Amino acid sequence: MSELKVGHRLVGDMPRIGIRPTIDGRRGGIRESLEDVTMNMAKAVAELLSHTLKHANGLPVECVVADTCIGGVVEAAQAAAKFEREGVGVSITVTPSWCYPLETIDTTHIPKAIWGFNGTERPGAVYLAAANSAHNQKGLPVFSIYGRDVQDMGDGTIPADVQEKLLQFAKAGLAVAAIKGKSYLSLGSVSMGIAGCIADEPFFQQYLGMRNEYVDMTEFVRRMERGIYDREEFELALQWTQENCTEGVDVNPEHLKRTAEQKARDWETVVQMTLIARDLMVGNPKLAELGYGEEALGHNAIAAGFQGQRMWTDHFPNGDFMEAILSSSFDWNGCREPFIMSTENDTLNAVTMLLGHLLTDSAQIFADVRTYWSTDAVERVTGKELSGLAKDGIIHLINSGPAALDGTGRQSKDGKPAMKPFWEITQDEVEACLKATSWCPAVDFFRGGGFSTDYQTAGGMPVTMARINLVAGLGPVLQLAEGYTVDLPQDIHDVLDQRTNPTWPTTWFVPSLTGEGVFRSVYSVMQAWGSNHCALSCGHIGSALITLASMLRIPVSMHNVAEDRIFRPSVWHAYGTANLEAADYRACSQLGPLYK
Ligand SMILES: C[C@H](O)[C@@H](O)[C@@H](O)C(=O)CO
Numbered sequence: 001m002s003e004l005k006v007g008h009r010l011v012g013d014m015p016r017i018g019i020r021p022t023i024d025g026r027r028g029g030i031r032e033s034l035e036d037v038t039m040n041m042a043k044a045v046a047e048l049l050s051h052t053l054k055h056a057n058g059l060p061v062e063c064v065v066a067d068t069c070i071g072g073v074v075e076a077a078q079a080a081a082k083f084e085r086e087g088v089g090v091s092i093t094v095t096p097s098w099c100y101p102l103e104t105i106d107t108t109h110i111p112k113a114i115w116g117f118n119g120t121e122r123p124g125a126v127y128l129a130a131a132n133s134a135h136n137q138k139g140l141p142v143f144s145i146y147g148r149d150v151q152d153m154g155d156g157t158i159p160a161d162v163q164e165k166l167l168q169f170a171k172a173g174l175a176v177a178a179i180k181g182k183s184y185l186s187l188g189s190v191s192m193g194i195a196g197c198i199a200d201e202p203f204f205q206q207y208l209g210m211r212n213e214y215v216d217m218t219e220f221v222r223r224m225e226r227g228i229y230d231r232e233e234f235e236l237a238l239q240w241t242q243e244n245c246t247e248g249v250d251v252n253p254e255h256l257k258r259t260a261e262q263k264a265r266d267w268e269t270v271v272q273m274t275l276i277a278r279d280l281m282v283g284n285p286k287l288a289e290l291g292y293g294e295e296a297l298g299h300n301a302i303a304a305g306f307q308g309q310r311m312w313t314d315h316f317p318n319g320d321f322m323e324a325i326l327s328s329s330f331d332w333n334g335c336r337e338p339f340i341m342s343t344e345n346d347t348l349n350a351v352t353m354l355l356g357h358l359l360t361d362s363a364q365i366f367a368d369v370r371t372y373w374s375t376d377a378v379e380r381v382t383g384k385e386l387s388g389l390a391k392d393g394i395i396h397l398i399n400s401g402p403a404a405l406d407g408t409g410r411q412s413k414d415g416k417p418a419m420k421p422f423w424e425i426t427q428d429e430v431e432a433c434l435k436a437t438s439w440c441p442a443v444d445f446f447r448g449g450g451f452s453t454d455y456q457t458a459g460g461m462p463v464t465m466a467r468i469n470l471v472a473g474l475g476p477v478l479q480l481a482e483g484y485t486v487d488l489p490q491d492i493h494d495v496l497d498q499r500t501n502p503t504w505p506t507t508w509f510v511p512s513l514t515g516e517g518v519f520r521s522v523y524s525v526m527q528a529w530g531s532n533h534c535a536l537s538c539g540h541i542g543s544a545l546i547t548l549a550s551m552l553r554i555p556v557s558m559h560n561v562a563e564d565r566i567f568r569p570s571v572w573h574a575y576g577t578a579n580l581e582a583a584d585y586r587a588c589s590q591l592g593p594l595y596k
């Protein structure tokens with residue numbers, strides 16, 4: 001696999017999972033009788049994780065098993081040293097037996113879990129409980145994994161409920177490790193006074209372990225005018241765009257329509273902007289060949305945002321093509337990992353997209369949370385009644401810009417529309433996504449022209465809408481709503497769409513209602529949304545997002561995930577068990593951000 005094909009993060013750069021088999025250190029019978037069973041548990045976990053999980057860039061997940069079972073503090077230190085050398089970012093301790101907690105636990109600050117075998121010949125679960133209490137007493141939160149059903153000592157299988165927890169923990173832990181040390185790149189600054197554009201450095205640094213990088217939008221002009229991009233790739237990209245990106249209707253009044261010559265130039269500009277934004281994020285060795293060694297390095301960015309409005313878009317073609325193509329799982333180079341790129345430089349939506357991407361390995365939809373349409377309002381303006389999943393009202397998600405083309409819903413999984421990891425997307429699906437998208441000349445908001453992606457997301461896709469908000473005195477807070485995309489009868493869609501920006505991509509979203517709290521109605525979900533934007537991920541990933549948020553010590557203010565799907569570090573129970581939301585707030589506030 002070439003580097004380009006596996007994605008844009010460097011090979012060898014990915015965090016590994018460290019597996020720690022812990023054991024009762026007493027020799028002369030006990031330890032010896034447990035060595036093989038314990039090491040086999042570690043190997044089984046390593047095999048499960050490395051065979052099931054991939055990194056979002058397509059590379060396999062690698063596990064590192066400690067050289068020996070860990071019976072005491074010296075072997076714990078040896079394992080820690082090995083993990084440090086091997087780039088371990090997540091640790092899982094496994095044991096079927098009693099061991100000495102303070103001597104054997106992992107005392108680093110990376111995400112950690114313990115699987116205590118549910119058997120009774122040797123008490124792995126007693127160790128688990130004792131190790132949990134040791135972790136909690138030391139302020140080192142740990143996820144506790146304990147199978148529901150008793151297994152026989154020596155049973156080498158991992159029960160399904162344990163597998164599920166190991167995988168959920170590992171995927172979220174790898175996300176924490178993957179973003180650490182990477183940058184968020186602001187291309188421009190605050191767009192139209194949107195607070196999410198403020199790159200809040202303490203949030204990035206302390207909660208995510210990330211750096212903030214800033215590039216003025218004039219850098220695009222410099223690189224365009226001086227030809228600081230791969231000109232061969234530009235020709236390829238322009239030709240691909242001309243062949244695959246169909247221009248949509250120009251809804252502008254005659255006097256504002258751009259001429260054919262202007263549009264042809266605009267296409268060249270937006271393709272150049274795409275290459276330049278990508279190079280700014282991750283660098284490009286081709287630039288070094290052109291004599292631009294500094295530019296060739298990029299900004300080590302795992303996410304970025306483009307201000308666009310208004311200074312850029314008042315004068316130049318808008319960033320919609322650049323944002324949409326970078327956010328998608330494919331371009332002229334074929335299928336590849338999506339780049340996380342927000343419009344309006346909304347840093348908080350970009351971070352939400354980044355977390356969704358790392359949990360699903362797939363592209364994300366960025367959208368304005370534009371309109372709640374009640375059934376009555378729809379009937380008033382269309383004369384028609386909403387039905388099916390839409391019967392209790394719908395939320396219109398729509399924004400020009402970085403809604404990935406995957407968001408057309410023209411890929412499928414288990415017979416349902418999906419947004420898939422790039423390595424599972426077929427050429428037919430790529431073509432279907434491109435065919436379902438048209439590129440409409442930008443409307444009056446964008447005085448400098450450009451082209452906006454127009455599509456309708458196919459209905460029936462299970463999705464999760466999410467958003468991280470920053471609140472003074474409280475810090476970051478996550479909100480999420482699992483639900484479905486819905487298809488509206490075309491005549492209803494057209495009337496509603498025409499009232500807004502018909503040249504932008506539309507997703508009709510219905511949250512799954514629980515009858516409680518803000519999930520008592522679609523209206524109350526919309527009303528409780530904390531900002532103008534949301535990120536939409538494929539699948540019901542609320543539980544995974546909650547696990548990840550707990551690792552980052554970000555409390556969850558709103559969700560519709562059933563209690564039995566909530567999986568957080570065991571210490572959360574100590575903050576209260578009757579009201580999990582209040583306990584989550586207390587735990588996050590008491591523990592504070594992951595990085596100080
Ligand atoms: C074109 C407009 O300025 C939109 O971009 C605006 O409504 C937003 O998207 C605000 O988030």
Ligand SMILES: [Mn+2]
Nearest residue numbers: 344368399533
């Ligand atoms: Mn917006």
